[in-house]
Amino acid sequence: MDKLIINGPCKLSGEVKVSSSKNASLPILAATILYPGNIKFKNLPKLSDINFFLQILESLGANTSKDNEFTEIAAGSITETKADYELVRKMRASVLVLGPLLSRFGKAQVSLPGGCAIGTRPVDIHLIGMEELGAKIEIDKGYINATCDELIGASIHLSFPSVGATENIMMAAAFAKGETIIENAACEPEIDDLANFMNACGFEVSGAGTSTIKIQGKKLSEFKSENTINYEVIGDRIEAATYIIAGLMTDSNITVSNFNPQHLKDVLKVLKSMGAKFEIDKRSVEVYPSGKLQGAKVETQPYPGFPTDVQAQLMALMGVSNGYSIISEKIFENRFMHVPELVRMGMDIELDGHYAFIHGVDQISAAPVMCTDLRASAALVLSALVISGETIVNRIYHLDRGYENLELKLKALGANIERVKE
Numbered sequence: 001m002d003k004l005i006i007n008g009p010c011k012l013s014g015e016v017k018v019s020s021s022k023n024a025s026l027p028i029l030a031a032t033i034l035y036p037g038n039i040k041f042k043n044l045p046k047l048s049d050i051n052f053f054l055q056i057l058e059s060l061g062a063n064t065s066k067d068n069e070f071t072e073i074a075a076g077s078i079t080e081t082k083a084d085y086e087l088v089r090k091m092r093a094s095v096l097v098l099g100p101l102l103s104r105f106g107k108a109q110v111s112l113p114g115g116c117a118i119g120t121r122p123v124d125i126h127l128i129g130m131e132e133l134g135a136k137i138e139i140d141k142g143y144i145n146a147t148c149d150e151l152i153g154a155s156i157h158l159s160f161p162s163v164g165a166t167e168n169i170m171m172a173a174a175f176a177k178g179e180t181i182i183e184n185a186a187c188e189p190e191i192d193d194l195a196n197f198m199n200a201c202g203f204e205v206s207g208a209g210t211s212t213i214k215i216q217g218k219k220l221s222e223f224k225s226e227n228t229i230n231y232e233v234i235g236d237r238i239e240a241a242t243y244i245i246a247g248l249m250t251d252s253n254i255t256v257s258n259f260n261p262q263h264l265k266d267v268l269k270v271l272k273s274m275g276a277k278f279e280i281d282k283r284s285v286e287v288y289p290s291g292k293l294q295g296a297k298v299e300t301q302p303y304p305g306f307p308t309d310v311q312a313q314l315m316a317l318m319g320v321s322n323g324y325s326i327i328s329e330k331i332f333e334n335r336f337m338h339v340p341e342l343v344r345m346g347m348d349i350e351l352d353g354h355y356a357f358i359h360g361v362d363q364i365s366a367a368p369v370m371c372t373d374l375r376a377s378a379a380l381v382l383s384a385l386v387i388s389g390e391t392i393v394n395r396i397y398h399l400d401r402g403y404e405n406l407e408l409k410l411k412a413l414g415a416n417i418e419r420v421k422e
């Protein structure tokens with residue numbers, strides 16, 4: 001298993017370009033199942049999660065090919081409608097093939113994803129939505145079996161604005177008869193990007209980015225298999241936030257580019273309240289040396305609130321800021337796996353239920369640490385950047401799931417970081 005060796009303290013400078021968003025790419029890859037023509041993506045992020053999703057599409061019968069810049073997918077050849085346990089167990093997001101398979105083929109069999117390190121993560125809201133469209137759902141031997149004669153557009157009110165459920169239901173509604181309205185839909189920018197992609201393919205989705213999304217059902221016969229759609233996924237706001245926090249923790253002047261800063265409105269608001277100095281441009285944020293920041297009180301919330309995917313990185317920053325901070329994690333019940341590792345590095349953090357109480361310390365120190373999940377791993381790397389001496393971060397395959405070339409990008413900014421292959 002590869003590990004990272006970081007020799008700090010590091011001062012960063014220059015520009016880092018974020019990659020296309022992982023969390024937008026995965027549902028969009030699932031949506032390719034709906035389209036019988038060819039799709040050519042520019043700059044999909046080079047991540048193990050993306051490679052893995054391409055494998056799932058291939059296992060269903062799609063043809064995929066890629067070079068350094070472009071990834072092509074032809075899903076017209078899909079005939080298989082079962083996503084096997086062996087594939088789904090490796091990545092929860094594979095449950096996103098359920099909606100598009102059901103919509104296009106009238107049936108889908110997808111292994112029920114289990115929980116993961118950060119929570120139990122049920123998919124009940126996905127399934128209720130599909131039932132409301134007329135699907136018959138059975139759970140048998142660990143598989144979700146969904147079937148229908150015909151899906152019929154419906155008005156669906158989500159009990160919680162789940163990102164994955166909103167995406168899955170949007171895709172299920174693509175070939176449903178008539179109009180589907182999703183109320184209390186998730187508003188994340190990644191949902192908006194999925195709608196843009198579906199519209200580029202010829203589907204009719206409106207309202208994405210608000211809590212009411214409308215989908216006018218289409219017929220498969222309206223789509224031509226000889227057409228090619230070109231698409232580029234939005235920049236990764238979570239990766240951008242991670243580098244912005246890296247700049248602040250190391251008291252550096254860096255520019256984080258290739259994303260829409262509007263997508264990080266709440267994160268930037270919180271950082272500003274802590275004393276961060278930065279300038280926002282159309283497609284970038286320039287971070288200035290801001291000295292030690294002040295503590296803050298933050299609650300993770302569905303978009304446009306503070307994203308749970310930046311919670312761990314923010315906690316690392318709070319751990320070395322002045323004063324007292326509180327984080328309340330409202331989205332996932334077990335998303336504090338990074339805390340014991342941050343404490344091993346010398347941070348002063350106490351947990352009580354979904355609250356973390358953080359007393360900023362002047363100095364943290366080198367310790368071997370272990371990645372537990374994707375964003376938790378980022379928090380460990382950020383902390384290592386400010387530590388005097390060598391930190392070894394183990395089990396970095398979590399990072400490879402969601403950060404393209406993390407160590408190369410940090411190195412280009414001047415960090416003393418090496419990957420050791422084992």
Ligand code: UD1
Nearest residue numbers: 023093121122123124125126162163164165308309331332
């Ligand atoms: C997506 C993101 C993930 C991010 C999360 C919240 C992808 C691939 N992943 O995950 O990085 O952390 O949004 O912004 O885009 N829930 C239910 N029943 C359901 C669905 C969800 O109870 O049917 C609960 C979950 O257990 C969780 C909360 O709702 O507590 C939010 O989950 P959801 O928004 O669905 O997150 P994901 O789509 O899984």
